Amino acid sequence: MNERLNLGNGFPPSAKGLPAFSEDVIRPGGGKALPTSTAFLFACVGLLLLLGGITELWVSNAKVALSLTLSSAVGLVMVIPGCAAGMAANRTGNPPDDIVTLIALLVVGCGLLAMADQWAQRSYNPLSYLLTAFVFGAFTLTRLRPAHLFAVAALLLGADVFLAYIRHGAGQAIQQTLLSDGLCALIGVPANLRLWRLDQQQRLSTLEALADPLTGLANRRALERIAEIGLRYAQRERRAVTVAVLDLDKFKSVNDLHGHDVGDSVLQLVADGLRQFAQRPLDCIARLGGDEFVIFWFDLDIEQAGRLGRELVTSVGTRPLRLPVGTAIQPKISLGACSGVPHGATRLDELLRLADRALYQVKHESGNRALVRSIPGSIGRVVIGHNFRISRPYEPRQGEVAKAPRSDDARPR
Ligand SMILES: Nc1nc2c(ncn2[C@@H]2O[C@H](COP(=O)(O)OP(=O)(O)OP(=O)(O)O)[C@@H](O)[C@H]2O)c(=O)[nH]1
Known part of the structure; x- marks a missing residue:
């Protein structure tokens, strides 16, 4: 069995009080x-x-x-x-x-x-x-x-x-x-x-x-299924969820300088390091492609998300990765997230868009930071970033379209 094929704790998820969870939920296409x-x-x-x-x-x-x-x-x-x-x-x-x-x-x-x-x-x-x-x-x-x-x-x-x-x-x-x-x-x-x-x-x-074949983390399909359950449960129980989008800073230069294989090793090592941040039932960590990761945290409010996000960014950014080829690389990561109690209409796509915008802002301000926004309409304090900056929840400005923030963002919407 592929050793990397470990979708982490909580996979399949189980949580007290959850309705009977069937593997059919996570089996693609259901089927007999x-x-x-x-x-x-x-x-x-x-x-x-x-x-x-x-x-x-x-x-x-x-x-x-x-x-x-x-x-x-x-x-x-x-x-x-x-x-x-x-x-x-x-x-x-x-x-x-x-x-x-x-x-x-x-x-x-x-x-x-x-x-x-x-x-x-x-x-x-x-x-x-x-x-x-x-x-x-x-x-x-x-x-x-x-x-x-x-x-x-x-x-x-x-x-x-x-x-x-x-x-x-x-x-x-x-x-x-x-x-x-x-x-x-x-x-x-x-x-x-x-x-x-x-x-x-x-x-x-x-x-x-x-599973994502390179890192063994969950892929988008698994993330969607787990998030669907988590959102439903959180909504019913009025618990907070946090969705974080993470992106390595200047990862392209790692590929350009050391080659694609080294880039792959960096992604694997970063994935290994990220696993410790999604350990509880119903937490899910996924790689959506390239150097982009998503974490779904169940029952994590905005303040906790801010602290955890900061810890995560610091942890990745201060631990040099020793690669099999003998080189050591010190990657940096940026995190944008949204957090709050979901309501009936809250969908993962919408949360990913919000988190993406927060990430865009972090990248725009030179990266290597965490920024968490609150889900509009949700209860709780608003934004906690790398340095615990408080600001208002994200409200799209007039005329702003809900689109992916970067032109090279390949994530399908
Ligand atoms: N090694 C490796 N590289 C990949 C893989 N998938 C995508 N990439 C590369 O990852 C890079 C993604 O770079 P971007 O996130 O767009 O840009 P960046 O250099 O990280 O810059 P910022 O995100 O703006 O900090 C591109 O060079 C892709 O070719 C993969 O599976 N393995």
């Missing part, structure tokens, strides 16, 4: 998760039924074989919801709501299996069915790691054999282990491992789609 593994699971269960029926026919008789196939079909009914719930849990990152339904299904399923076995005059051992349910369902439900999965499966298997040995002797125990549990384990465990791998791959690709 794990379609391949669902098909694979059904194929495995079908194969299990077939093999179970054939082997019982081989060692017993048609009536018993039919019983096993029927009881396996009932097993299917109780296992599939378990798997579906497990996949849903994996997809959303939340425990399934229908866990009670699942347990009820397991109980009813076991009862039906017992009846089917009674009908075929066979001894009934619920553990073998529970093992089937476990190997197909429990792994996806509990997100067990493969080592744990094998350990629990081995324990269940051991208990099953032991019970069969006590009740029916060695012959029956071996037969049961080889045929019933063995088949379950042979098919169920790899099926779950495959689900696990697919799940990992999907998580990785979801992360990749939301």
Whole structure:
């Protein structure tokens, strides 16, 4: 896994009182998760039924074989919801709501299996069915790691054999282990491992789609999704948010003097340094392109934003970056931000524009400073900059158009 692929704390975000947060919110385009593994699971269960029926026919008789196939079909009914719930849990990152339904299904399923076995005059051992349910369902439900999965499966298997040995002797125990549990384990465990791998791959690709490839920070898409949630929550709870736009000063000259690769390293090192400033749940730090970064701070009012902004600018500007090529570079950064309690119509784009204007002012005044404006209409004090200067909230002058402040600003609006 890409080591840089770390979208930081709070990714995916979680905050007390937030509505159940689904990865669908951050998965680009939404979409169904794990379609391949669902098909694979059904194929495995079908194969299990077939093999179970054939082997019982081989060692017993048609009536018993039919019983096993029927009881396996009932097993299917109780296992599939378990798997579906497990996949849903994996997809959303939340425990399934229908866990009670699942347990009820397991109980009813076991009862039906017992009846089917009674009908075929066979001894009934619920553990073998529970093992089937476990190997197909429990792994996806509990997100067990493969080592744990094998350990629990081995324990269940051991208990099953032991019970069969006590009740029916060695012959029956071996037969049961080889045929019933063995088949379950042979098919169920790899099926779950495959689900696990697919799940990992999907998580990785979801992360990749939301990360900036150079720095591993969030990209614009991830920022938009997190900010959307943060703004909604802040508005409901009347909490302040701060959106800061950061831009390295004279970064072009780093590229020109040392080359593009060194420029890339500088961006990575600066990104690493910035991470510590967005550590709380729902904070998000993103690179939008070039040398431009954005931080969304949840629950940070204008005074705190001013202090943090100053700290950030000082931190970046006073720590020489040691580059892999042996050079040390001392970048400087400028920060423009807006802060306040959002209202119903507040959108990230609007906050980015406000922050951009503050940044423009900082750059205009020779840079390497932080300037925070208040969101118009929001409660609180107004502007805190590098030297805690207080001024009025930004009001567009008559005739001023809401456009990107620099002609070379490539950020799409
Ligand atoms: N190394 C590197 N450079 C990039 C990347 N993307 C954009 N750039 C360069 O970053 C520079 C951005 O410069 P600007 O922000 O426009 O200007 P600046 O020199 O930083 O000047 P001010 O922002 O006005 O202080 C340009 O030279 C781009 O070519 C990248 O991924 N890697």
